[in-house]
Amino acid sequence: MNQTEAIERAKEHFAKLLDSQLKRVEQMKAGEDWADYSELKPIIVGVVGGDGIGPYITKEAVRVLEYLLQKEITEGKVQLRDIPGLTIEERAKANKALPEEALAALKECHVILKGPLTTPKKGDPWPNLESANVSMRRELDLFANVRPVKVPKQGIDWIFYRENTEGEYVLGSKGFNVTDDLAVDFKVITTQGAERIVRLAFEYAKKNGIKRVSAVTKANVIKTTDGKFLETAKKVAKDYPDIQFDDWFVDIMAAKLVDEKRRKDFKVIVLPNLYGDILTDEAAEFQGGVGTAGSANIGKRYAMFEAIHGSAPRMVQEGRAAYADPSSIMRAAVMLLRHIGLVDQAKEFEMALDICGQFEKKVALTGRADGASGAEFADYVMETLKDRNLESRWKGFQR
Numbered sequence: 039m040n041q042t043e044a045i046e047r048a049k050e051h052f053a054k055l056l057d058s059q060l061k062r063v064e065q066m067k068a069g070e071d072w073a074d075y076s077e078l079k080p081i082i083v084g085v086v087g088g089d090g091i092g093p094y095i096t097k098e099a100v101r102v103l104e105y106l107l108q109k110e111i112t113e114g115k116v117q118l119r120d121i122p123g124l125t126i127e128e129r130a131k132a133n134k135a136l137p138e139e140a141l142a143a144l145k146e147c148h149v150i151l152k153g154p155l156t157t158p159k160k161g162d163p164w165p166n167l168e169s170a171n172v173s174m175r176r177e178l179d180l181f182a183n184v185r186p187v188k189v190p191k192q193g194i195d196w197i198f199y200r201e202n203t204e205g206e207y208v209l210g211s212k213g214f215n216v217t218d219d220l221a222v223d224f225k226v227i228t229t230q231g232a233e234r235i236v237r238l239a240f241e242y243a244k245k246n247g248i249k250r251v252s253a254v255t256k257a258n259v260i261k262t263t264d265g266k267f268l269e270t271a272k273k274v275a276k277d278y279p280d281i282q283f284d285d286w287f288v289d290i291m292a293a294k295l296v297d298e299k300r301r302k303d304f305k306v307i308v309l310p311n312l313y314g315d316i317l318t319d320e321a322a323e324f325q326g327g328v329g330t331a332g333s334a335n336i337g338k339r340y341a342m343f344e345a346i347h348g349s350a351p352r353m354v355q356e357g358r359a360a361y362a363d364p365s366s367i368m369r370a371a372v373m374l375l376r377h378i379g380l381v382d383q384a385k386e387f388e389m390a391l392d393i394c395g396q397f398e399k400k401v402a403l404t405g406r407a408d409g410a411s412g413a414e415f416a417d418y419v420m421e422t423l424k425d426r427n428l429e430s431r432w433k434g435f436q437r
């Protein structure tokens with residue numbers, strides 16, 4: 039192939055990609071408005087137990103939620119609803135990553151608390167289904183991956199808003215070799231995609247009384263796409279005059295996260311896909327084990343909250359499922375409460391988790407029978423929630 043032919047072939051390929059991306063923009067433009075939870079009665083919280091240790095830890099998170107939300111549940115403001123049909127056995131039987139009935143049931147909820155779902159791999163007794171998690175994110179258009187990182191002893195209290203559907207990844211498998219020597223990949227940022235993630239980050243700050251949002255790009259070098267992300271962020275920031283907005287380049291941000299003097303100042307951090315992928319892994323290292331971390335996948339209409347870990351089949355095989363740490367999914371439940379506007383309840387739950395899991399540790403989980411069970415930990419959390427001086431007790435540990 040001569041050079042002219044190679045360029046013509048590349049143009050054709052490029053035209054197809056642009057076509058698909060412009061269609062995506064149109065879909066986003068036509069998309070729904072943000073759900074307004076204050077107008078909903080009841081807010082339906084779908085609960086998916088999941089696989090392996092999932093049902094064990096989810097059950098404990100639900101027990102604490104039922105305790106914490108007694109008033110809201112009695113008054114019909116919040117409804118917790120079990121969503122069946124999503125265990126690996128049920129998905130295998132239906133031969134679908136997301137069986138239709140279960141998907142329809144999920145779509146009747148407003149938010150979802152989800153235990154880990156097993157994804158079949160080679161050698162497993164199930165059909166080679168797509169990951170139900172990936173499928174759920176796509177079906178429910180959950181474009182924001184939200185991951186808090188908290189190390190109270192070090193004054194770290196960050197929350198990352200990583201864009202989940204664009205950047206370097208949306209066409210990650212669609213790059214091409216123009217010739218044997220020239221390889222090209224694509225990065226895509228849209229006004230709509232950038233705006234919805236940045237606005238979500240600001241709304242979180244506003245709802246939770248947080249006074250700072252930082253954007254991370256490399257707009258000094260990647261001028262067009264990161265430039266658009268940054269410009270969009272600056273525009274959105276104008277709608278939130280009470281919140282300080284600043285922007286950082288990703289290289290210096292990676293350095294500042296390890297700078298003990300500076301890092302305490304960061305609060306809400308919003309960033310495109312690849313930078314989010316890298317920085318959230320860096321940040322999670324400060325926090326500790328997977329059993330302690332929750333994350334959220336958020337879209338305009340739906341949102342799903344989960345532990346960052348999987349179904350831990352080995353713990354189940356070894357009879358240790360009851361000893362799995364439920365803090366991960368409880369932290370996810372804290373995020374869920376914040377998302378639906380139950381900020382005070384979220385704060386109480388979070389303080390109780392800090393006290394029980396990080397500071398006081400009167401009931402210690404080891405993942406084995408020599409430590410506490412998840413149920414005992416949940417009892418301890420609920421006992422702590424009863425404390426009328428919860429906040430001052432929590433503050434006492436900060437000193």
Ligand code: NAD
Binds near residue numbers: 171344347350352
């Ligand atoms: P995993 O996260 O399930 O477990 C790895 C190890 O981490 C466990 O053996 C256990 O020692 C420890 N661990 C995890 N959670 C714990 C908890 N709450 N308390 C104490 N210890 C805990 O990783 P894996 O074995 O790679 O994945 C198992 C299955 O989960 C796979 O099918 C995978 O696809 C799936 N998975 C699902 C999700 C999700 O639902 N979002 C995420 C990751 C993995």
